[in-house]
Amino acid sequence: QLRAGRSRTVAIVVLDVSNPFFTDVVRGAEGVVESAGGMLIVCNSGEDPVREQRHLDMLEEQRVQGLLITPVADGAHPRLDRFVERGIPVVLVDRGAGQTSRCSVAVDDVLGGRLAAAHLLERGHRRIAFVGGPMAIRQVAERHRGTGEALEGSGAALTLLPTGSLSINGGRKAAAELAAMPAGTRPTAVFCANDLLALGVLQEVIAQGLRVPDDVAIVGYDDIEFAAAAAVPLSSVRQPRELLGRTAAQLLEEEVAVPDRHEHRHAVFQPELVVRRSSAVT
């Protein structure tokens, strides 16, 4: 049910509309919003806090019923606090379990990193690269942390290949760096913080004449539809994307139904590793 005196819309602000991860989250959320008689507005922050701020200003004027958001930056977010103070409930998507003043849905990204690294260890890799976007994005930092935890005491070397953004181009740049390393010291496996990075790594290592998985094994994260359809089907840590979107919209419905609620729910889902040819046994 929707609250009277407001527009019949719910807004979702996603980090990057070109990332199919968010397309699936949106699909899950809109099903719930539309069955309640509302409509979902999708805004794209493009990982840019200034754009995010502009969207939030416009959405506050539009008097939306509620807001779903994957914030660009982590931690305290005074702009979102103002939404809550004005009686517009906010649910954090894909992060934010630490934020007590709002509901959130997320995946256990530390476990996700552990699953990927344990798989590569089990495949015999001892020189592993982590290709991640800005560490300011909590998911990247937590996937990296999980990788480090799984490799602890294994004797495996972890090389960090940072990229400016969680994009295919970011993956290509990291892979060019990797391919330039001497074969004797080059990592034999790459774990990427999301599938767009993994697709970029895959494309570039092949362009550089390396074989996947024989020279370089690759594991991504999200398991978007393109992972299985890649030139070498990608292993990936699967996130339940539509379920994340559905659950976020359901939590928001509960917040709309009972305003000024003091306890908030934090749903955390488990990722699972899907193994395909890009990290198969060579």
Ligand code: RIB
């Ligand atoms: O938004 C960047 C990444 O974080 C997405 O690819 C997805 O993995 C999300 O959790």
